[in-house]
Amino acid sequence: xxxxxxxxxxxxxxxxxxxxxxxxxxxxxxxxxxxxxxxxxxxxxxxxxxxxxxxxxxxxxxxxxxxxxxxxxxxxxxxxxxxxxxxxxxxxxxxxxxxxxxxxxxxxxxxxxxxxxxxxxxxxxxxxxxxxxxxxxxxxxxxxxxxxxxxxxxxxxxxxxxxxxxxxxxxxxxxxxxxxxxxxxxxxxxxxxxxxxxxxxxxxxxxxxxxxxxxxxxxxxxxxxxxxxxxxxxxxxxxxxxxxxxxxxxxxxxxxxxxxxxxxxxxxxxxxxxxxxxxxxxxxxxxxxxxxxxxxxxxxxxxxxxxxxxxxxxx
Amino acid sequence: xxxxxxxxxxxxxxxxxxxxxxxxxxxxxxxxxxxxxxxxxxxxxxxxxxxxxxxxxxxxxxxxxxxxxxxxxxxxxxxxxxxxxxxxxxxxxxxxxxxxxxxxxxxxxxxxxxxxxxxxxxxxxxxxxxxxxxxxxxxxxxxxxxxxxxxxxxxxxxxxxxxxxxxxxxxxxxxxxxxxxxxxxxxxxxxxxxxxxxxxxxxxxxxxxxxxxxxxxxxxxxxxxxxxxxxxxxxxxxxxxxxxxxxxxxxxxxxxxxxxxxxxxxxxxxxxxxxxxxxxxxxxxxxxxxxxxxxxxxxxxxxxxxxxxxxxxxxxxxxxxxxxxxx
Numbered sequence: 001x002x003x004x005x006x007x008x009x010x011x012x013x014x015x016x017x018x019x020x021x022x023x024x025x026x027x028x029x030x031x032x033x034x035x036x037x038x039x040x041x042x043x044x045x046x047x048x049x050x051x052x053x054x055x056x057x058x059x060x061x062x063x064x065x066x067x068x069x070x071x072x073x074x075x076x077x078x079x080x081x082x083x084x085x086x087x088x089x090x091x092x093x094x095x096x097x098x099x100x101x102x103x104x105x106x107x108x109x110x111x112x113x114x115x116x117x118x119x120x121x122x123x124x125x126x127x128x129x130x131x132x133x134x135x136x137x138x139x140x141x142x143x144x145x146x147x148x149x150x151x152x153x154x155x156x157x158x159x160x161x162x163x164x165x166x167x168x169x170x171x172x173x174x175x176x177x178x179x180x181x182x183x184x185x186x187x188x189x190x191x192x193x194x195x196x197x198x199x200x201x202x203x204x205x206x207x208x209x210x211x212x213x214x215x216x217x218x219x220x221x222x223x224x225x226x227x228x229x230x231x232x233x234x235x236x237x238x239x240x241x242x243x244x245x246x247x248x249x250x251x252x253x254x255x256x257x258x259x260x261x262x263x264x265x266x267x268x269x270x271x272x273x274x275x276x277x278x279x280x281x282x283x284x285x286x287x288x289x290x291x292x293x294x295x296x297x298x299x300x301x302x303x304x305x306x307x308x309x310x311x312x313x314x315x
Numbered sequence: 316x317x318x319x320x321x322x323x324x325x326x327x328x329x330x331x332x333x334x335x336x337x338x339x340x341x342x343x344x345x346x347x348x349x350x351x352x353x354x355x356x357x358x359x360x361x362x363x364x365x366x367x368x369x370x371x372x373x374x375x376x377x378x379x380x381x382x383x384x385x386x387x388x389x390x391x392x393x394x395x396x397x398x399x400x401x402x403x404x405x406x407x408x409x410x411x412x413x414x415x416x417x418x419x420x421x422x423x424x425x426x427x428x429x430x431x432x433x434x435x436x437x438x439x440x441x442x443x444x445x446x447x448x449x450x451x452x453x454x455x456x457x458x459x460x461x462x463x464x465x466x467x468x469x470x471x472x473x474x475x476x477x478x479x480x481x482x483x484x485x486x487x488x489x490x491x492x493x494x495x496x497x498x499x500x501x502x503x504x505x506x507x508x509x510x511x512x513x514x515x516x517x518x519x520x521x522x523x524x525x526x527x528x529x530x531x532x533x534x535x536x537x538x539x540x541x542x543x544x545x546x547x548x549x550x551x552x553x554x555x556x557x558x559x560x561x562x563x564x565x566x567x568x569x570x571x572x573x574x575x576x577x578x579x580x581x582x583x584x585x586x587x588x589x590x591x592x593x594x595x596x597x598x599x600x601x602x603x604x605x606x607x608x609x610x611x612x613x614x615x616x617x618x619x620x621x622x623x624x625x626x627x628x629x630x631x632x633x634x635x636x637x638x639x640x641x642x
Binding site: 063093095107115120124127130133141158161309311312314 | 342379380383385386387389390391417419420423424427460482
């Protein structure tokens with residue numbers, strides 16, 4: 001029995017629908033050759049971020065790396081600053097420094113940012129988790145990563161200390177089985193990242209990442225453990241990367257048969273939205289995204305004063 | 316009593332104690348810090364502040380530096396003792412990307428206090444992976460501040476400044492000076508501002524621009540050169556980022572001759588930038604090219620005689636100054 005209320009499910013669905021609308025928009029935007037960066041589509045993977053962030057408190061720390069925009073939207077960011085950044089406009093979350101690789105951050109709601117060197121947020125999330133432990137502020141830190149970056153040295157360095165110190169940290173892997181075009185099994189002794197948890201004496205949970213509600217439930221448990229001072233959990237959400245590594249990737253390394261059993265996370269959650277509300281929420285989300293896009297198109301680009309901004313803080 | 320004679324590392328430790336007493340968001344992490352630290356700077360910290368704030372860590376420099384970035388973004392003031400400056404390269408992504416660039420790339424104008432202690436330089440046979448002068452790396456990646464104290468007094472004053480600085484500081488302590496003693500002010504508000512050079516010796520013939528381990532050698536060389544009628548001005552930069560260009564240029568525009576002396580390797584070392592900048596800014600005030608004297612471009616050998624041969628000696632500084640004076 002899920003602990004989610006129907007309001008919570010509606011919010012999750014609406015955020016997921018916004019993420020999907022942004023996917024569609026960015027593909028169109030890229031096809032029209034209007035994009036000066038690389039969009040890394042998150043279509044098919046919206047369920048895991050939205051499910052995980054639904055289990056977090058507004059002041060919990062999120063360090064993300066994922067594809068698409070669902071992590072930021074899930075934590076409560078609005079499409080305006082997200083699209084403003086993707087289009088490199090002053091209205092973006094970074095105030096003019098945006099591009100294809102998102103660096104959306106909003107410390108007020110715990111969106112701490114993305115490490116663009118993949119798999120680099122482990123120690124940073126360890127740092128905010130240690131801060132919470134020292135301050136006893138009850139916050140949890142979530143480090144998001146992909147299966148490919150579980151090979152990073154700092155995966156181990158951080159988790160070994162976090163487990164020893166029982167830090168309020170959640171390792172959240174989106175396992176889509178692909179490192180750009182390389183199969184995880186070709187470079188890793190297991191395709192189940194949750195297996196690694198055993199060595200750290202922490203729980204390792206594998207969950208169907210297409211099912212946002214299932215993801216919510218396992219994350220909720222991990223959050224409760226972390227807040228109770230019981231230490232980290234490694235969650236592995238099995239997800240499907242529906243599109244290429246980047247928008248325009250011809251994907252010679254994939255075949256259509258891979259998608260024979262594909263289940264769309266949006267459709268899975270729609271079945272849990274009451275009445276005929278799902279269609280209305282999709283419509284609202286689409287309009288919110290379209291409005292934000294039009295505003296971003298009209299918004300000013302950065303001038304030269306932006307290039308030196310935010311380098312050093314003056315007290 | 317307003318001053319006390321103490322060692323360079325002990326002075327750093329005193330700064331830590333004073334600041335940790337006034338600001339409970341400061342914590343220190345590193346290998347062995349809770350047991351007193353390898354070089355004594357952390358002696359007694361754990362017994363006063365407990366192991367929640369004085370944290371022993373495994374051998375994982377990338378984790379320590381990344382943790383500092385994350386904790387600082389979350390509002391704490393971490394101090395990491397990296398043990399050796401060489402280990403900057405183990406934690407490259409965490410220091411030169413995350414600490415330096417996180418706020419810039421996310422568009423955040425927020426304070427971010429973090430102090431990374433990098434003990435640098437030769438200490439009598441520590442070997443090529445435990446003796447590097449890595450301070451030039453901090454000059455090449457904007458977003459960090461870089462200091463190198465040359466005296467016990469500055470070790471305290473710059474550490475105090477670093478702990479009150481709203482930006483990450485790479486604090487290079489000079490390994491060879493760790494136990495050298497000096498008068499240290501006990502005033503808890505005594506601070507050496509970051510970005511301010513100091514003239515250690517006034518002179519008229521030429522300016523020696525130096526920092527860190529080469530300050531005392533440059534002063535010794537200047538004393539001997541004075542006997543030959545060469546009157547050296549010796550500037551201790553103390554900070555490399557920001558670098559006190561006004562102070563340097565004012566001196567060189569008076570003496571018309573300048574040389575840079577540092578323990579870091581010569582090629583693409585800090586002296587290359589300093590010499591280039593002087594020539595760009597005040598070329599027509601110069602009567603000679605700006606000379607450089609740094610370590611020879613070899614890995615610093617573990618064999619102590621070879622190690623000494625690689626690093627500028629007092630005699631080498633004298634020879635270079637004579638060369639400069641005669642051009």
